[in-house]
Structure formats: C-alpha cells, structure tokens
Amino acid sequence: MPPARAWSVALFGVDGLLVEIEADLGGGRPGVQIVGLPDTALQQSKERVRAAVCNSEEPWPDRKITFALSPAALPKTGAGYDLALACVALAAAAAIPQEALDSTALLGELALDGRLRTIRGVLPALLAARRAGIRRAVVPSPALPEAGLVSDLDVYGADTLAEVLRWLRGEADLPTPKPTTTTTQTTPCPDLTDVVGQPEARWALEVAAAGGHHLLLVGPPGTGKTMLAERLAGLVPPLTGEQSLEVTAIHSLAGTLSADSPLITSPPFIAPHHSISVAGLIGGGSGLAKPGAISTAHHGVLFIDEVGELGPQRLESMRTALEQGEVRLARRDGLVRYPAQFQLVLATNPCPCAPPRDSECICQSSARRRYAARLSGPLMDRVDLQVRMRPLSHMHVDPDNPPENTATVRHRVLAARARAQHRWSQHGWPNNAAVPGPALHREYALPKPTTALLDRSLAHGVLTGRGADRCLRVAWTLSDLDQSDRPTADHVAAALEFRDRAPRP
Structure with a gap:
C-alpha cells in the first residue's frame, strides 16, 4: 500500500512553510517512528496520537508505522502536528479516504482522550498554507474566530478527533467561522x-x-x-x-x-x-x-x-x-x-x-x-x-480655558498625517519618521538658508548626521501641522530645540 499523505505548517517567526506528512505501514515489530528533525514535543506526540486514536474508538494500526515530515532538513517543533499525524496514520490503514486529506491543512494538539487543544500561531500558519495552494483547513474550535480572518480558504473547527474523522469520511459537517463584521472595534483610550x-x-x-x-x-x-x-x-x-x-x-x-x-x-x-x-x-x-x-x-x-x-x-x-x-x-x-x-x-x-x-x-x-x-x-x-x-504648581483647571x-x-x-501620506505616497513611506535620509537631501532637499542652523550645529559637533536627518523629519512634521508646503527655518529651529532637552547632570 502506498504511503498516505497529510499537510501541516511549520512556523519560523511570522513566516510559515507547508510540511508534508507521510505515513507508511511496514513489517517488523509494531511501533512508531518519526523522522524529519522532530523536537522533543513532537517525538512525544507518538504516545498522544496513539492514545487519542484508541480513545476515539478507532483501531490503531498494529504494524510498524513510520512518519516522515518533509522538508526533512527543516526542524519541526511543537505539538501542532498531532491532528495531522493521527489522520495520516488512519489513512495509511485505509480507515479514512486519502482523497479527503488532499489540499487540507490539519492543525491542533491532541489530548489523550481525543480532544483538540488550540495552538499558537494559527493565523500565520493558515496564511502560509494559503500561499502554498492549500484550499481548506481544520483547526481547534477555540481558534476558529482567528482562522476565519484568512480569506480565500475554507476553514472548519472541531472539538475532538472523532468529529474530524467523521467529517473526513463525509458522515458529518464541521462548523465554519461566523461572518466577520466590518465595524472597527477600537480600544477605549484615556483622554x-x-x-x-x-x-x-x-x-x-x-x-x-x-x-x-x-x-x-x-x-x-x-x-x-x-x-x-x-x-x-x-x-x-x-x-x-x-x-x-x-x-x-x-x-x-x-x-x-x-x-x-x-x-x-x-x-x-x-x-x-x-x-x-x-x-x-x-x-x-x-x-x-x-x-x-x-x-x-x-x-x-x-x-x-x-x-x-x-x-x-x-x-x-x-x-x-x-x-x-x-x-x-x-x-x-x-x-x-x-x-x-x-x-x-x-x-x-x-x-x-x-x-x-x-x-x-x-x-x-x-x-x-x-x-x-x-x-x-x-x-x-x-x-x-x-x-x-515641568513640576506641577497647582491642580486647579481653569473652567474657562480647559485643556x-x-x-x-x-x-x-x-490632517497632518494625511498631508504626509499624500506627499510620500509614490514612495510608500507611511509617515515622516520613515523617510530615509538620502531622500531628505536629494528629492526633498531644503534651501541652504533654511538648514543653516543645522549646518552650524554639525560644524560645531553638537549634532550627528543621523541627528540632522531626524531634525529634518521633525521639521517636515511641524510644517504639516502648520499646513505649510515645505519647512521653514523656524520649523528647523524648533526641531533642533527638541533635541536640546535631553537629561543632563
């Protein structure tokens, strides 16, 4: 019988890579072996998966089973492969159809009684799976709202391994995420x-x-x-x-x-x-x-x-x-x-x-x-x-002139951010602080009389080249707040003054 295949995702920071999991039933003494650089948590999944399958009233293959996780040279970490390992083992024993596992990513940790436990990184994992061509995914039910944020991917949630197996056999349906609302939920901020x-x-x-x-x-x-x-x-x-x-x-x-x-x-x-x-x-x-x-x-x-x-x-x-x-x-x-x-x-x-x-x-x-x-x-x-x-001198707030x-x-x-975004839109810089220094001295260079104060500060060694660039960025922000087209000498002087207030002995 050819090896069965299932899919999961390995995460490296916010980047993910699709992992192909193969299961092969061979001769010899019954046992489980995992190859493909598994860490300790993944090595211990052999006992979790076997207990979860048996406690879900499914027969565990009474043969030697080898799991191969590919790419083989990529380290695999965590317990998020448990669900995929259980399903591919049963597919290798012809307990579930292989076709049901095609183009399906399986994520989740298994408890010994077959319950699905949520894992971290469901959203970046599904984004990586979608980029790799996966069309649907099964995740633990607590992670279903998070998984529903990924568009163009059919996502299903499950509470137990038994529910997933019935779904793979076409005997039952799994819940899908509720439609996401378009309203923006903002966190209340103090005034x-x-x-x-x-x-x-x-x-x-x-x-x-x-x-x-x-x-x-x-x-x-x-x-x-x-x-x-x-x-x-x-x-x-x-x-x-x-x-x-x-x-x-x-x-x-x-x-x-x-x-x-x-x-x-x-x-x-x-x-x-x-x-x-x-x-x-x-x-x-x-x-x-x-x-x-x-x-x-x-x-x-x-x-x-x-x-x-x-x-x-x-x-x-x-x-x-x-x-x-x-x-x-x-x-x-x-x-x-x-x-x-x-x-x-x-x-x-x-x-x-x-x-x-x-x-x-x-x-x-x-x-x-x-x-x-x-x-x-x-x-x-x-x-x-x-x-x-400033040290506080009074706690009274003038009712006629409140802050x-x-x-x-x-x-x-x-309004100032809108002016900056319109100015830098062709370059993709989101705000003034993100503008690189060379652009400030070439395409958006200011007249020499405007930057004369910066030049004197550089000549006297009280300002570095990086500090001068940051003064120019602040000057552009001050001009945006003043609704000016370009910074003036006063804006540059005010920006330089902000750098003269550091703590001193």
Whole structure:
C-alpha cells in the first residue's frame, strides 16, 4: 500500500512553510517512528496520537508505522502536528479516504482522550498554507474566530478527533467561522483632558503622533509622564487591513489574542516593566525564538517607564530594531524574523533622588552624571523628541480655558498625517519618521538658508548626521501641522530645540 499523505505548517517567526506528512505501514515489530528533525514535543506526540486514536474508538494500526515530515532538513517543533499525524496514520490503514486529506491543512494538539487543544500561531500558519495552494483547513474550535480572518480558504473547527474523522469520511459537517463584521472595534483610550498643565510635553506628544517620532519624557515623579504616554495611542489613526493582519499574526504567536475579538484594529500599546529581560524585550527562548515586547508593539507604541533602571544591555539591544524596523534572532533551531516597527516612548527621572524641583536635589554631581549616562549617546541619537516636564504648581483647571481633549488634537494629527501620506505616497513611506535620509537631501532637499542652523550645529559637533536627518523629519512634521508646503527655518529651529532637552547632570 502506498504511503498516505497529510499537510501541516511549520512556523519560523511570522513566516510559515507547508510540511508534508507521510505515513507508511511496514513489517517488523509494531511501533512508531518519526523522522524529519522532530523536537522533543513532537517525538512525544507518538504516545498522544496513539492514545487519542484508541480513545476515539478507532483501531490503531498494529504494524510498524513510520512518519516522515518533509522538508526533512527543516526542524519541526511543537505539538501542532498531532491532528495531522493521527489522520495520516488512519489513512495509511485505509480507515479514512486519502482523497479527503488532499489540499487540507490539519492543525491542533491532541489530548489523550481525543480532544483538540488550540495552538499558537494559527493565523500565520493558515496564511502560509494559503500561499502554498492549500484550499481548506481544520483547526481547534477555540481558534476558529482567528482562522476565519484568512480569506480565500475554507476553514472548519472541531472539538475532538472523532468529529474530524467523521467529517473526513463525509458522515458529518464541521462548523465554519461566523461572518466577520466590518465595524472597527477600537480600544477605549484615556483622554488628554486628564493631563494637568505640561504644554510643552503635550505639544511634543502631538508632534510625535503626527510624524511617528520617538519621544523621551524627563521629569520628576507625578508630573504626568505615564499619563501622556498612555494617551499617544488614542491620537494615531487605526490600523489598516494589512497592518491589522500583521499585528494579529504576531499576537497569535505570542498567545495574547482574545477569542471574542481576534482581529486587532487599534495600534497596540505595550508597557513592559523595567525589570524585563533582554529575551522578553527583543524576543528569545530555546529552539526557535518567540516574539518579544518590541514585536508585539509592531505598528503601535512601546512605552518604557523608568528607563534609567532598565540597564544598558537591554536599552542598547533595541538600537538595531529602531533603525531596521525588524529583529532577527538566531537560536538552536534556526533564524527567525519578527517585524518591529514601533513608536518608542521613554520616561525617566532627572536623577536618582528625583525631587519635585531641581533645586531640592541632594544627589552629588557624579551620581547625576552616572544616572544620565545610562541613556547612551547612540540611543539618544535615535530619539527625535526630548522634553523636560515641568513640576506641577497647582491642580486647579481653569473652567474657562480647559485643556484640549483627545478628539481635538487627533483631528490635527490626522490632517497632518494625511498631508504626509499624500506627499510620500509614490514612495510608500507611511509617515515622516520613515523617510530615509538620502531622500531628505536629494528629492526633498531644503534651501541652504533654511538648514543653516543645522549646518552650524554639525560644524560645531553638537549634532550627528543621523541627528540632522531626524531634525529634518521633525521639521517636515511641524510644517504639516502648520499646513505649510515645505519647512521653514523656524520649523528647523524648533526641531533642533527638541533635541536640546535631553537629561543632563
């Protein structure tokens, strides 16, 4: 009897590869062998699959069975192959028709009693299966809403192995995903009216939202640094359809999707604790690396409070991702790539004692220098906007002149983003922060009198080439907010002033 075949998917980061699973019944002592570089979890699936088949009242082949997973040189990890292994074993014994397995991807982990357990990464796995020509797929029922996000693919859900086998024999139907609604579900965000005072910081937050710039907030505790950062996600536009799928795929791998509303339509706001490890921040783990905080913040905001306590190793590990928009992680089982196009917001105290006012600081000058030096020059060179927060002098809000709310500021931000998108649309750059430096000096070069202040700063060594490029990007954002066609010398001066507010001893 020729070997039976079934299909599953191997994931490498957000990329997937179709895996062909063959089952052959041979002579000799009964037993199970899996070839094709399986990891420990996959090796142990032999016992799970056999118990699940027997407890589903199906006869397990009383012969030697060999499973071959192809491509053979590709490491296979996890328990997501269980359902495919059980079905292909029964197809090899002629218990189910081989034709039913053709062009069908099978995903899911099996319990010993035959129940199907959900797995991580269903969305990216089905996207990869669709690209490979698969026409239908079976997933555990809890993952059905997530699987339904993939168009042009017939998706079915099941709770047990017995249900899948009856469906493959044509004896029963499996449920399909409910139609997805077209309404956008946005996560409620706190309002800017809650922030008392801080006009410079509020303006910097608006500029950051309009251009997608990184932001540093420096000030004593209780001045509103965290409150401002939490309100940034409410100022930026919702995710596009393509961005939503990218973000949802990453959160599927991280296991943070909600079954009620699996599609993420709002920019994520990720705020890890300052004690997070490098692996938790960038991604890591044994075997194949898992996504970290910077990847779950893709197309969203990554807020790091108490950044002075984070440590240089973790801070410097973000530098490459800030420039390239992705992170590549090499581990034992291969290299994975995760997108990481996030907007970084940092918050720190001016010194270790962090008094309400600078005049009350009791730190020695050497301690202040060491504290400020925790934010290295190369990292600060990548932060476009650096703002010092004012100490609060009163908590009273003038009822005749209340602070602007999020809706008012968001209206200006969206108008500025629309101007930038229209300008960069032919190049595919989503915002001003994404414009490469060469384009700023060639196709969109500003007149020499406009950039004279930048030239003097470069000549005196107070600004690097990267810093000058970032000043130009901020200047374009300021001109968009002013509804100007091109930045003026005042816009360039204001952009340069944002870089002169870093924490100093």
